[in-house]
Amino acid sequence: MGKIKDAKPPTEATFAVILEASNAGGRRAVGDMIPGRPYTVPATECLRLVELKGFTFVAGADAEAAKAEAKRYAAALAEFNAAAAAPTAE
Amino acid sequence: MGVPVNGRETRLALLQETVFNVVPGAPVGELIYIRGDSVRGSTSRVVDPTMAGNLRGQFQSVRNERSVGGNIPVTINAQSMCALLRNLIGTPTQRKPAQNPSAPSQITGTTISGVELLGANILCPSGATGTLAWAIAGTTLTWTPPGGAAGTAINVVAGGYFTIPGGAANTELYVRVTAGATPGGNVTDNAINVYTAFEYRFVVGADLPIGMVLERDRGTKVAAGSRYHRRRGCRMGSAAFTLNATGIAEANFSVVGAQFDDASAPLDATLDDFGHSGFSNLEGTVVINRAAALGTYQNFTGNWNNNLDQNGRTIGGGGVFGHLEAGLVEISGSLQALFDSAQLLTWAAADTPVAIQHQLRKGTGSGLAGNEYVCFDVPRSLLSEDTETIDGPQGTTLTANWSAYRLAGVEIDASIIVRTARATV
Numbered sequence: 001m002g003k004i005k006d007a008k009p010p011t012e013a014t015f016a017v018i019l020e021a022s023n024a025g026g027r028r029a030v031g032d033m034i035p036g037r038p039y040t041v042p043a044t045e046c047l048r049l050v051e052l053k054g055f056t057f058v059a060g061a062d063a064e065a066a067k068a069e070a071k072r073y074a075a076a077l078a079e080f081n082a083a084a085a086a087p088t089a090e
Numbered sequence: 091m092g093v094p095v096n097g098r099e100t101r102l103a104l105l106q107e108t109v110f111n112v113v114p115g116a117p118v119g120e121l122i123y124i125r126g127d128s129v130r131g132s133t134s135r136v137v138d139p140t141m142a143g144n145l146r147g148q149f150q151s152v153r154n155e156r157s158v159g160g161n162i163p164v165t166i167n168a169q170s171m172c173a174l175l176r177n178l179i180g181t182p183t184q185r186k187p188a189q190n191p192s193a194p195s196q197i198t199g200t201t202i203s204g205v206e207l208l209g210a211n212i213l214c215p216s217g218a219t220g221t222l223a224w225a226i227a228g229t230t231l232t233w234t235p236p237g238g239a240a241g242t243a244i245n246v247v248a249g250g251y252f253t254i255p256g257g258a259a260n261t262e263l264y265v266r267v268t269a270g271a272t273p274g275g276n277v278t279d280n281a282i283n284v285y286t287a288f289e290y291r292f293v294v295g296a297d298l299p300i301g302m303v304l305e306r307d308r309g310t311k312v313a314a315g316s317r318y319h320r321r322r323g324c325r326m327g328s329a330a331f332t333l334n335a336t337g338i339a340e341a342n343f344s345v346v347g348a349q350f351d352d353a354s355a356p357l358d359a360t361l362d363d364f365g366h367s368g369f370s371n372l373e374g375t376v377v378i379n380r381a382a383a384l385g386t387y388q389n390f391t392g393n394w395n396n397n398l399d400q401n402g403r404t405i406g407g408g409g410v411f412g413h414l415e416a417g418l419v420e421i422s423g424s425l426q427a428l429f430d431s432a433q434l435l436t437w438a439a440a441d442t443p444v445a446i447q448h449q450l451r452k453g454t455g456s457g458l459a460g461n462e463y464v465c466f467d468v469p470r471s472l473l474s475e476d477t478e479t480i481d482g483p484q485g486t487t488l489t490a491n492w493s494a495y496r497l498a499g500v501e502i503d504a505s506i507i508v509r510t511a512r513a514t515v
Contacts, residue, residue: 025514026364026511027363027364028363028364031360031363032360052118053360053362
């Protein structure tokens with residue numbers, strides 16, 4: 001076992017999503033994001049924006065890739081957190 | 091010297107609960123445009139009054155009731171105020187705005203007297219050539235939606251609420267008819283527009299939404315762990331709406347809640363922002379018995395009170411409300427008028443039902459961006475009988491207090507109508 005305390009937390013890949021103006025439903029903005037403009041955000045947030053806020057992936061093929069990435073990231077983060085909580089091996 | 095959090099640096103998010111006093115699992119928050127937010131959490135303390143020898147000091151106090159309450163004043167608008175109205179009254183019906191835009195017929199939406207338009211089916215085609223025809227033979231209304239065919243004529247002689255069908259499914263027009271006020275001859279209004287916007291009618295239903303979370307972002311000056319202040323299990327106790335001759339149109343929403351805490355991260359970091367376009371009182375009209383009452387009224391107030399049950403603390407509940415159930419809804423208010431006639435006194439003395447509308451309208455009032463509309467609609471009320479006072483040598487005024495009521499066997503139909511570009515409430 002290496003020095004866990006020196007390990008870096010995992011990073012999450014990003015994907016481009018957009019809230020089409022025609023799908024904004026009268027919203028001027030969603031957070032800092034303006035309808036009609038693409039935004040690049042981490043996979044987990046992409047999925048939340050698509051499910052709850054009416055966004056779509058700029059590239060349709062990204063939908064499955066983002067799901068896989070979010071799943072991979074969640075597992076990597078859980079592993080990292082578990083290792084960080086355990087006693088370090090010197 | 092520290093620099094305090096400025097009110098302008100804070101933001102208010104509203105999120106609906108699906109279980110009372112429980113943070114929603116998949117939170118979708120909305121930014122609420124406010125003038126202030128005095129909804130505060132507090133925990134009272136009590137002291138054991140037991141005596142102890144000759145000592146005069148008190149024992150250490152212990153925590154007691156936990157409560158949340160206060161007001162959210164807003165400028166009346168047709169955007170984020172919809173979320174507050176949803177919690178004050180209930181989930182609204184959604185329709186497309188429909189009206190003849192030519193003044194002054196837009197007060198009721200059509201040139202056919204005694205008929206008020208209450209929107210079209212949300213799937214009705216939009217356009218400017220819808221036709222509503224009143225036929226004295228049969229006392230019927232017939233609706234021809236834009237680009238469509240006429241539907242079945244409906245006899246409306248009894249007055250009340252009617253659905254007038256178009257020739258195709260999902261093209262209905264909704265109307266309210268005042269019995270005895272309809273024209274004496276045939277009248278056709280062929281200039282009814284159906285707009286690609288949304289008309290929400292907030293009307294009393296069986297219950298209010300389960301609860302809401304009001305999350306205040308205190309801004310970056312507050313340490314991360316305390317930045318987000320959550321008030322949970324909140325329900326709208328009451329609201330007051332005020333229309334004056336000048337100034338900004340105001341509403342004040344009173345909230346009662348169950349619990350509060352702080353968090354380091356927002357429930358929803360990307361709040362839905364519907365923008366804000368507040369109403370000036372110069373955009374207001376008071377409509378009495380379906381006619382604009384110009385040159386008479388100086389002030390209108392409307393109060394909507396849900397009479398929440400605030401006896402919901404139970405043993406073992408930690409001093410927190412277990413529920414905040416709504417009681418009977420009271421809808422009342424006042425009209426201050428120039429005392430230029432005895433009309434209000436006559437109505438009050440005779441128990442004459444009075445229909446009151448407080449309308450705020452931008453542009454055509456169609457609901458399209460820049461043309462928002464808000465209406466406090468009271469189809470029937472009775473006035474209290476209070477005669478005028480003479481306060482000096484100049485013009486006298488008369489204040490009439492009104493209270494809405496329901497007809498026997500049916501729910502009260504006082505409502506707040508909003509036309510807006512927002513597609514969901």
